[in-house]
Amino acid sequence: MAEGRPASGVAPVAAAAEAGPAGAGGAAAGDVWVFVEVAGDRAAEVSLELLGRARELADRLGVRVAAVVAGAETETGELARGLPAYGADLVYHCTADELSPYATQPYARLLADLIRRHGPQIVLYGATTTGRDLAPRIASALRTGLTADCTDLRIGDHATREREYRDILLQVRPAFGGNIIATIVSPDHRPQMATVREGVFVLPEPQASRRGEIVRIGIDREGRGVKDSDGPGPAAAPPGEPPVPVHDADFAVELLARTTEERRVDLKGARVVVSGGVGVGSAAGFALIAELAHVLGGVVGASRAAVDAGYIGREHQVGQTGTTVRPKLYIAAGISGSVQHRAGMDGAARILAINSDPSAPIFSVAHYGIVGDLHEVVPRLIKAYRSKV
Numbered sequence: 001m002a003e004g005r006p007a008s009g010v011a012p013v014a015a016a017a018e019a020g021p022a023g024a025g026g027a028a029a030g031d032v033w034v035f036v037e038v039a040g041d042r043a044a045e046v047s048l049e050l051l052g053r054a055r056e057l058a059d060r061l062g063v064r065v066a067a068v069v070a071g072a073e074t075e076t077g078e079l080a081r082g083l084p085a086y087g088a089d090l091v092y093h094c095t096a097d098e099l100s101p102y103a104t105q106p107y108a109r110l111l112a113d114l115i116r117r118h119g120p121q122i123v124l125y126g127a128t129t130t131g132r133d134l135a136p137r138i139a140s141a142l143r144t145g146l147t148a149d150c151t152d153l154r155i156g157d158h159a160t161r162e163r164e165y166r167d168i169l170l171q172v173r174p175a176f177g178g179n180i181i182a183t184i185v186s187p188d189h190r191p192q193m194a195t196v197r198e199g200v201f202v203l204p205e206p207q208a209s210r211r212g213e214i215v216r217i218g219i220d221r222e223g224r225g226v227k228d229s230d231g232p233g234p235a236a237a238p239p240g241e242p243p244v245p246v247h248d249a250d251f252a253v254e255l256l257a258r259t260t261e262e263r264r265v266d267l268k269g270a271r272v273v274v275s276g277g278v279g280v281g282s283a284a285g286f287a288l289i290a291e292l293a294h295v296l297g298g299v300v301g302a303s304r305a306a307v308d309a310g311y312i313g314r315e316h317q318v319g320q321t322g323t324t325v326r327p328k329l330y331i332a333a334g335i336s337g338s339v340q341h342r343a344g345m346d347g348a349a350r351i352l353a354i355n356s357d358p359s360a361p362i363f364s365v366a367h368y369g370i371v372g373d374l375h376e377v378v379p380r381l382i383k384a385y386r387s388k389v
Ligand code: FAD
Pocket: 177, 178, 276, 277, 278, 279, 280, 302, 303, 304, 305, 306, 317, 318, 319, 320, 321, 322, 323, 333, 334, 335, 336, 337, 338, 339, 340, 341, 344, 354, 355, 356, 357, 360, 372, 373, 374, 375
């Protein structure tokens, strides 16, 4: 049975996943894992952000951080070796040419199998198309819980009438249409699993001197022998880690073509974001927001209600179901400040709110507020900034 508590924890926690042999290096089960998504030949940014938070969680628990990455050696070899710099103590590197690109069934089998073997207490995924496809299947296979789109992850205690749980994963996210911020726990099942959207956690600075152990794992297609990326046929099993059996039926889906589209709006990387809401009043009104963004060297954002009203495209949406931003300056014009909008921008270093309603909730998170009609205030801001530069 997987050990559900950290080495330093107090109360035992029931585990759902069956752990096999101890992890590489013979360490006890119960590590914090991050599924690392591959984007081209790089790790997806959200995965690196998760490694940063996993490091903090693991340090609190006194356990290790492990990254799991899969794919052909040519695409993932260097990437896997780079993950310790972002906080991984251990990298489970599953190499087989068939594992590039991502496919639902083989990855679900691979991850579920590795989790059963090693019994991590926490597994984190990016809330991306891939993460949303993969994580529920693993949760279902392991009969454990999964919290989607978390806006925070912490370690803490939880008490029911019958029992007290120490040092479990507190999975924070807006719930009931965003009217409450819920803290969700998975006290009796392991691993505790969550998906997190890109930008919620800060991208850690890589530490080139940090070292970690790379554990290479092959796959075994229906008992025909181990395959990894080194050759077309069966190869020798990587020492210390048996291959993961993958069935031919898992490869039933053939990928015929793959197209990727570049992000047109880089909200996440912007130092200044100027966002408009319903208060902007029309699509034409967004020209004013765009002008202010332009003079400040920023990017245009929007509330979901402005997007739904057809004022601007969805790629501009900031918030729980849009992009999470952390600019140096965030300007919210004509935005009320719903909890779903705030979830995507309250990490900004400075927030300026412009709203005609002095009781608008946006003022509670703003560092500076201007009460007034944005159609008067924004042109004055543009003029004032232009006269200074
Ligand atoms: P409103 O709430 O209508 O506010 C408009 C504001 O403009 C008001 O405060 C008003 O005083 C002000 N105003 C009006 N005229 C002027 C003027 N001339 N000058 C200055 N101020 C003026 N929302 C998001 O933004 N992002 C998300 O990712 C998101 N995800 C969601 C997910 C779920 C599951 C749900 C249920 C909702 C989500 N929402 C999201 C929607 C959210 O609940 C709000 O409906 C939305 O944020 C409101 O947008 P708004 O502030 O532009 O509009």
